[in-house]
Amino acid sequence: MIVDTHAMISITEVNQNFRAAAKLADKKGALTIMKNNRPAYVLTAFKEDQITFPTSQEVEDAADKFLEKYSNDFGKMAE
Known part of the structure; x- marks a missing residue:
């Protein structure tokens, strides 16, 4: 560096x-x-164009993966 x-x-x-x-x-x-x-x-400065936000589809995909991974745990907690 x-x-x-x-x-x-x-x-x-x-x-x-x-x-x-700053x-x-x-x-x-x-x-x-x-x-x-x-x-x-x-300490790093960054510009607005360096910020990216996930699309709705990316958020839904991540939520689906999370729910799939932990579905057994959620089932146990619901009992």
Whole structure:
């Protein structure tokens, strides 16, 4: 992983001023948060177009799989 030295901030700074950290992440795309002088976390900004929502059919398929997998358990709970 390549760390941008201009996009690093200590965990103490993040705790004291998260808004500044978020602004830096927005500007740089990602922010490396340092803990004990070592990279520990990454704060990543993402754009609206990176968010996807499942279709109704995908939700129904997932629910069907869940119900099929646990149908015996649901039957036992209903007794």
